[in-house]
Amino acid sequence: MTADSPAEALARLAAERVDHRFKGLPPDADGHTVAELAAERRNLFTGGFATPVLALSAERLEHNLALMETYATRHGLAFAPHGKTTMAPQLFHRQIERGAWGITLAVPHQVRVARAFGVRRVFLANELVDPAALRWISRELDTDPGFRFICYVDSVRGAELMDAALRGASRPLDVVVEFGAGEGARTGVRTEAECAAVADAVAGTRTLRLVGVAGYEGEVPRADPERVHAWLRRLVGLAVDFDKAGRFAGLDEIVVSAGGSAWFDAVADVFAEIPELSAPVLKLLRSGAYVSHDDGHYRKVTPFNRVPEEGALEPAFRLWAQVVSRPSAEQAFANAGKRDAAYDLDLPFAQVVHRDGAERPATGVSVTGLSDQHAWLRTSEDADLEVGDWLGMGLSHPCTSFDKWPLIPLVEADGTVVDYIRTFF
């Protein structure tokens, strides 16, 4: 299936009907299109939305998108934000409109989503050895000369399996050797010598084309600035050695890629030192979590804590749940649980209480656990929390927040819902 134009594909999203597929939305909006509902500019608190409902701040989203564009530009980095975080084609295109080179993804299904919405450049941060997926990618490359696709290769066997699946393809598949972040780290070739063997295997095929090197500094064991910088220098050194060995001969550009959401300052440092190679270098940063940022893990680990003069990301999610039980002075329960909130890195953070149109801090309220459909709340003596109140919670880990919500209201500071963000997980 050929990719549609982004405008056509996004217009189809706007024309989707609001119905039972989308939790949190107003029951009386059933049958409206998403565009019609957005045009009504309903208020999140008075517009009939049902709890639980996840709200994405329109202003903070905009701020975060702008900040990372500025950051990448300032540091001479191309940007392929990791789309696995949001899996939201509307956000992919806002990232691309802001200058992103393309979108990074993790598995072939995610590439299908991107292609269905006309994304032209995809960096797949995984080795891809699935024959059915490879043949599909190959067809996409054949039918769309403007489609650029790069994926990892991290083993000789991987190169062989890819080659076997791609025989007969008219365009070779661009690959980068994935260099592992250390002993016991995640995927990636462990040593420079093994990287060379994998590159040799690639060179021995007609179906694959080696275009660079990549890795993920987020998995450096016992990561600290020194160890992360050291590993990034090894990655750059690998690119330099490959280039000297003529492995990139004939390329228009050489790809060197790294960068999650915890160490992009180190990536910027080290990639600034990349020497001149035989072709221009595409220095590709892949951070994804910045879009919504968070109130937990990424608030702690964001590089902007180390470089505050370059700005600060803003947590853009607030999960609203309603208090449905208050069985004792020490306990309350809200109607959001594991189905609605990220819980893999931290529990949600009780932030504000909304009652009768007024909002105040959630003093004395803390989340102590999640059931499938309930949040367990502990309340101290100074807590003022009643059945019926809406509790606004911050979340930790954007990736496991987006993936629980197929259609997310985009909400301005005054509560006006201005749009809806569709996700595909």
Next chain:
Amino acid sequence: MTADSPAEALARLAAERVDHRFKGLPPDADGHTVAELAAERRNLFTGGFATPVLALSAERLEHNLALMETYATRHGLAFAPHGKTTMAPQLFHRQIERGAWGITLAVPHQVRVARAFGVRRVFLANELVDPAALRWISRELDTDPGFRFICYVDSVRGAELMDAALRGASRPLDVVVEFGAGEGARTGVRTEAECAAVADAVAGTRTLRLVGVAGYEGEVPRADPERVHAWLRRLVGLAVDFDKAGRFAGLDEIVVSAGGSAWFDAVADVFAEIPELSAPVLKLLRSGAYVSHDDGHYRKVTPFNRVPEEGALEPAFRLWAQVVSRPSAEQAFANAGKRDAAYDLDLPFAQVVHRDGAERPATGVSVTGLSDQHAWLRTSEDADLEVGDWLGMGLSHPCTSFDKWPLIPLVEADGTVVDYIRTFF
């Protein structure tokens, strides 16, 4: 919006187009309807499916559905399986066809899904105080005289909020007082005296009708058979006291409900002892996890371990992922992660390896962690695992497995995919 007939609504599911919304499905099936793809009876391993892909065993599903129908019938229990587990209308209707009274649900959005697929009887195992949701439920009751809806009430304030939202409704809303499972347990009124106060509050409205009592024995603190039986006897005692007090006067039936997936043997025991009340008693069991059962938590806690003579549930899920990296003799990585597998109670269990059409036990392979999109595998010396292999994993916790897959292949033992189960989370 009036509910469609179940047949019409399910036919719309069968007519949905396979596309980027559904991970795991064959890329070359894009544009087929689900019914057309099912009719092709593709093989899961050779039919072009992309990894990761979750498979639901057709035979085991059927076995589990039949076993719980038999169990409920044998013990004189009505059955409202908890639909939050699967959120799959096709499975709701298979449960109803097998004699289920209706479907239990947790939040209003789930009721919308059930109503969109023509489910006539819904037990909402939560207090419902959201005005927008209450008005929607009220409209559903007004427009469909055959719709039966029961929800919890667990506070005087809850009764007041419900009453305020429902003023002017033509049919009263049926409620059961939720009796909490103990100090520090989840939702529900803590003492019999408070239950009476809540019942008084209900009786003081014209919009609510008290139809029984309910609770969830799964939250009994330090649960063991003795404590669970004791709490269930208190629940039954509450129903008896309410009946003696004339609180159920004029009802056609009195509802007494309990029963998750860990203690339904105790529910069967204690509900068998319910004495004659002023109206017939609807003894409503609400277990939901049995549909797929699992290889972890529910395998350990299922009541069938205590009553093996009554049968045994069979774990029906197998998550297939592909090995995409084998960076050392001790490590491998497969392309399924937190987006694909339940991880809240246990990590997935490596079970079998599929290579070149042959399947064998995953000897020496264990899952040690999950990233968003990767499974971390430890391999011992006797492990035979290569890049490209498919690894079949068992899961723990049906509720957090179903919710990661919008369309799940239903697979027979020989690998033939015979249908696709749609979920709405």
